[in-house]
Amino acid sequence: MNTNQPDLILYHPRTANSKYRLPMPMLALGSMLEGRYDYEIVDGNFFHNAYEQLAQVIERSNAQILGMTVMPGPQLQEAIRIVRGFRARFPLLKIIWGGYFPSNHTETVLQSGWVDYVMRGPSEHDFVRLIEYLNGNGVARESILGRSYMENGRVVNHPQRALPVMDELPPWPYHRLGEVQRYLGKTYLGQRTTTLHTSYGCPFKCSFCAVVPIFDGGWVGRSAPLVADEVEYVVNKFGVDAIEFADNNFFTSMKRTALFAEEILRRQIQVTWWGEARPDTLEKYSDDVLTNMRRSGCKMIFLGAESGSALRLKQMNKGGTQTPETILRLAEKLKRHDLIPEFSFVLGAPAEDVDVALDEEIEFIRRVKRVNPRSEIIIYVYAPVPMLGSTLFDDVQKTGFAFPTNLEDWLLPQWTHLDLRKNPLTPWLKPHHIDKIHHFEAVLNARYPTNSDVKLTPARKRLLEIVGAWRYQTGFYRAPYEIKLLQRALRYRQPEIEGF
Ligand code: B12
Structure with missing residues (x-):
């Protein structure tokens, strides 16, 4: 372990419109590393060119391990581009993915050959063990639970650990975030x-x-x-x-x-x-x-x-x-x-x-x-x-739906849309179904503007209500372009995209 430079970078790729939210998975993992390993939390939400800027961090720090959290959607898009390029650029770097996407699509991630390990589910305890193992500190690799990796062309999945006792987990290391106020x-x-x-x-x-x-x-x-x-x-x-x-x-x-x-x-x-x-x-x-x-x-x-x-x-x-x-x-x-x-x-x-x-x-x-x-x-x-x-998933499969088994295919537009749960293009949903949902949603959001949009002044709210009222009353939702224009002009906030 090098005490001046971090051995390990914990990277949180950029998420959709959420600069102010804490990189919680990194804080949770970091809490277990405090006092044991040098590490740095790097938050892609503050990058403008994530690929290059992260590469510079790796070069500057000479880190040997890169842990990344990946949820579907924009984070996944960025994460794929990073590991695809880093494999050749940093051949010795060990890359570990955790979080919802790799936990649910473990094989696809590992078969890409760009990620060395996937940690499935909560990993506070086992991530430390994995780091110790990678540093040659005598940890038996079978004892690292929730870990998946490739061996002889096949994916090996270790069983998951029982859920942690929450009261025993250490506090989050906020000091690793630099200026907390920006969050x-x-x-x-x-x-x-x-x-x-x-x-x-x-x-x-x-x-x-x-x-x-x-x-x-x-x-x-x-x-x-x-x-x-x-x-x-x-x-x-x-x-x-x-x-x-x-x-x-x-x-x-x-x-x-x-x-x-x-x-x-x-x-x-x-x-x-x-x-x-x-x-x-x-x-x-x-x-x-x-x-x-x-x-x-x-x-x-x-x-x-x-x-x-x-x-x-x-x-x-x-x-x-x-x-x-x-x-x-x-x-x-x-x-x-x-x-x-x-x-x-x-x-x-x-x-x-x-x-x-x-x-x-x-x-x-x-x-x-x-x-x-x-x-x-x-x-x-x-x-x-x-x-x-x-x-439900049986019904889905009967329609011929299948997830991509090639990690790079998740970069295709249809899969990005699926992740954002706006227009998933699943086989049973025809374009007019998607329109029906979105048209109703636009009218509903005009008639009843959300309270959660802090930029929406009472006057603007009133304007939206007036424009939406007749459609809502008559149940005529089709093609509400005037509403969509207004919502765009007012930069109306949709909690389903920007909230959880
Ligand atoms: C916070 C959050 C967000 C924030 C992100 C905050 C930020 N800093 O930018 C915002 C609001 C932006 C967001 C957006 C979206 N989110 Co979101 N989000 C969450 C939420 C509520 C919490 C995640 C979290 O931080 N948990 C706390 C930490 C401590 O737990 P954790 O992430 O599970 O991490 C642990 C393990 O997973 C593991 N782990 C995680 N990362 C890593 C990395 C390594 C290297 C290792 C070893 C282990 C590891 O170890 C950690 C400690 O035990 C989860 C639901 C949930 N409660 O978990 C949904 C969730 C992850 N989001 C989800 C989705 C779908 C989205 C969206 C795509 C869609 C949407 N409309 O919500 C968007 C777009 C995201 C994007 N890619 O940009 C889904 C994922 C579903 C799926 N199919 O996998 C979830 C599960 C919600 C749900 N129930 O459906 N999200």
Whole structure:
């Protein structure tokens, strides 16, 4: 180990429009390396020419190991271009990928020959072991769990480790980020918003969700007092006034949420917060807990509504006790508690008649809006995740859909679109289906502009509402070009692209 120069670079490729968000995977991995290895966190969100600038970092530091996090979409695009070029430019550099894309498409990544190792799932403990192994520190390679690599032309997958005990994980090394203030963004929640991540996994196995193959129904959370400690730390140290809990399912344990809200109130921490939940879980929360959540600063909750059809909820294996009525009841309940629900819907899964299915979803979304007009609606177009054995993925495969097995093919435009869940071009969705979804979305967003766009002044909001009103009232959504023009002129923010 060279003590002056980092042996290891942890690189976070650029993501879509999100300069202010922390490179959380790098902080999580870095926390385990502190005091053991020299390393540097490099954030592509601050690069203008990632390939060249990262190459310069490697040359300057003479690092031997490059760890990269990769989620689908723009990050993947950049990551592929980097490793494709780096193989020849830095033949001795060991390249390790982790995160959602390589965890779900391990073979494709490794078969490219550009990546040496994939670490699947949470890797705090095993990444350190891998680094020790690569440094020849006597770690048996079989003991590195969650690791995948090529051997004799075949991919070898070590089993994954049980989920970490969150309370035992060390704090994130914020000092590695340089100026933390550049990560604190102005959002609907506050002037200096940051992200935190306090749990891994989700106890459910929805068949559209990329989290499932990695966690297989497991969930672990940091205990409430420690979450409150973390919040208190970032508030006091960096002047944070708002937090987005990026956990897949922050609200899994009502006991934990209740205690967390109490801790924030007891310590008199002034902070606004947001998190992601399942509708059926939250519906079971008592009024007292919801009241305390609101008092402690919770303002908005992202909820996986997915569909207004019991049949499709079943197709998606949503599980639990969620029905379309759950969503309507919850919209009403949260209204009483002054908590804004952000309901996300997944439209465009395979169906006997896709048009009928879409019309039903649109009608249901209108019902939700009638019950609670402040509800935010996020619409995603269904993009398959490779979940063998799920009814939904079986249906998908029957249509002839297959993921590329060549890593470079993920650079093709159709796969970029699939990742962004806007226009996935899956075989059962015809262009007019995509139009139907996007046209309705444009009209809905005009009639009910999002609250989360901080640049949208009341006058501009009013203008959008007026332009959208007649179409929404009459249900005439087709070709809303005047709305799209206006939204472009106002640079309307779409939470489904820029949020989580
Ligand atoms: C934060 C986030 C974002 C931020 C990125 C923040 C930033 N700094 O730029 C923003 C809002 C930009 C974003 C955007 C998108 N996101 Co996003 N995002 C997340 C989110 C909520 C948290 C990720 C995170 O940081 N977790 C905290 C860290 C600590 O955990 P982790 O990432 O899992 O890292 C651990 C392991 O994975 C592993 N690991 C990760 N990287 C590495 C690297 C190495 C070398 C090693 C060894 C290990 C390793 O070890 C880490 C520690 O245990 C996840 C869902 C979730 N809760 O995880 C979705 C998620 C990753 N996003 C997803 C998607 C689809 C997107 C989008 C493509 C689409 C969209 N509309 O949301 C866009 C575009 C992204 C892009 N490529 O530009 C999906 C991925 C689905 C899939 N098919 O794989 C997820 C899973 C959400 C979901 N449930 O569907 N996202």
